[in-house]
Amino acid sequence: MLTRVLIVAVVALGLGGVSVAQPVAVPPPVTLFQNVRIFDGKGDTVSGPSNVLVRGNLIERISAASIAPEPSYTVIDGGGRTLMPGLIDMHWHTMMVRPTPVALLMGDVGHLNLVAGAEASATLMRGFTTVRDVGGPAFGLKRAIDEGTIAGPRIFPSGAIISVTSGHGDFRQPFELPRTVGKPQSRGELLGAAMIADSPDEVRVRVREQLMLGASQIKLTAGGGVASPHSPLDATTFTEAELRAAVEAAENWGTYVTVHAYTSESIRRAIAAGVKCIEHGHLMDEPTAKLIADNGIWLSMQAFPDELAETFPPGSFERAKATEVFAGTDATYRLARKYKIKTAWGTDILFSPQLAPRHGELLTKLVQWYTPAETLVMATGTNAQLLALSGKRSPYPGRLGVVEEGALADLLLVDGDPIANIKLIEDPARNFVVIMKDGRIHKNLLP
Numbered sequence: 001m002l003t004r005v006l007i008v009a010v011v012a013l014g015l016g017g018v019s020v021a022q023p024v025a026v027p028p029p030v031t032l033f034q035n036v037r038i039f040d041g042k043g044d045t046v047s048g049p050s051n052v053l054v055r056g057n058l059i060e061r062i063s064a065a066s067i068a069p070e071p072s073y074t075v076i077d078g079g080g081r082t083l084m085p086g087l088i089d090m091h092w093h094t095m096m097v098r099p100t101p102v103a104l105l106m107g108d109v110g111h112l113n114l115v116a117g118a119e120a121s122a123t124l125m126r127g128f129t130t131v132r133d134v135g136g137p138a139f140g141l142k143r144a145i146d147e148g149t150i151a152g153p154r155i156f157p158s159g160a161i162i163s164v165t166s167g168h169g170d171f172r173q174p175f176e177l178p179r180t181v182g183k184p185q186s187r188g189e190l191l192g193a194a195m196i197a198d199s200p201d202e203v204r205v206r207v208r209e210q211l212m213l214g215a216s217q218i219k220l221t222a223g224g225g226v227a228s229p230h231s232p233l234d235a236t237t238f239t240e241a242e243l244r245a246a247v248e249a250a251e252n253w254g255t256y257v258t259v260h261a262y263t264s265e266s267i268r269r270a271i272a273a274g275v276k277c278i279e280h281g282h283l284m285d286e287p288t289a290k291l292i293a294d295n296g297i298w299l300s301m302q303a304f305p306d307e308l309a310e311t312f313p314p315g316s317f318e319r320a321k322a323t324e325v326f327a328g329t330d331a332t333y334r335l336a337r338k339y340k341i342k343t344a345w346g347t348d349i350l351f352s353p354q355l356a357p358r359h360g361e362l363l364t365k366l367v368q369w370y371t372p373a374e375t376l377v378m379a380t381g382t383n384a385q386l387l388a389l390s391g392k393r394s395p396y397p398g399r400l401g402v403v404e405e406g407a408l409a410d411l412l413l414v415d416g417d418p419i420a421n422i423k424l425i426e427d428p429a430r431n432f433v434v435i436m437k438d439g440r441i442h443k444n445l446l447p
């Protein structure tokens, strides 16, 4: 009734341009890609010349035979270029890419959201059509993107990182101690960036709050981290009972817990508690790699570039930790290969507006350990398998990361064959001539 009154009021006041009533059935837009070769996100080759019909937000038909366009179709002549799935970054912090840590903790929230929105649009223009946000207050930005208010990738949000007192994610100053248990009061908590929890009961509350806000998975910090001011790398933070409380709450809600963990001890405790995914793992030993593989646990890994360490002042605690962690990258990728661990890829670009434009370069670095085809499959089809662990809590029902009939239409048209020349991924402005997300064309350089 109130809505009706408001509609009448809007019409009576003559506020043109506000579409409120009488929904008209508009046929979904249709795009026809002609003469493309397909990298499907699963195999190690590109197909022969093909045609792909996208209706609404789904790939409706893929055919070697020509598909007759109708007048309403948008027709893209691929000219033999490669059509591939949009890229997926499985370790992203939507709200923390551009600001400095100080700006994040001290800055104006409206400003932080606008900066994150600009970065989200840039992220999409780099060909990343989906990110899994593993910590940060991204719900508002996600909503603005999903509504079409601004352009950006799909976001699988974790909401606030959940940390113990002094753990990775506790950015409080000593003068903020002691806290009253159960009451959020620090800036990080008020922002929804990181919540402190120090008992199984408190963990349950914090996890359920994130689920209520719309988290598609839950992120805890099981051990020390680089960017946090108080946690040593070797620290194992949550107890097994605390981790298990989070796992129970998440699984009751139909989804899973992923944990930040570098060391063998923190990884082993997380697996014992039922955690399904390990973020990082850079300092793990070989028996732990075998344990991850034997239990079918996901490893969400990053090939950190040395420049990321430069985010932290020389001589600082954080800089020293970064150096120690980054040195473990090679060994961990070798273990992941050796034990055929289910390995996802992400970047964890944090507080680094200079590194973000080199997003694709952080993917192509993987050719030190994987073939170009394996690398591209990891960043598309394999990453999407981990996204699917969110089950019915996925914000975007449907298949992602693949080019196949019935899948969601997140597509890149690449000027060349990225399997033959993976370097094409490093220059998206030039080489991604069409970027489509959810069936909508966000970029098209072709006439």
Ligand SMILES: [Zn+2]
Pocket: 091, 093, 134, 348
């Ligand atoms: Zn992270």
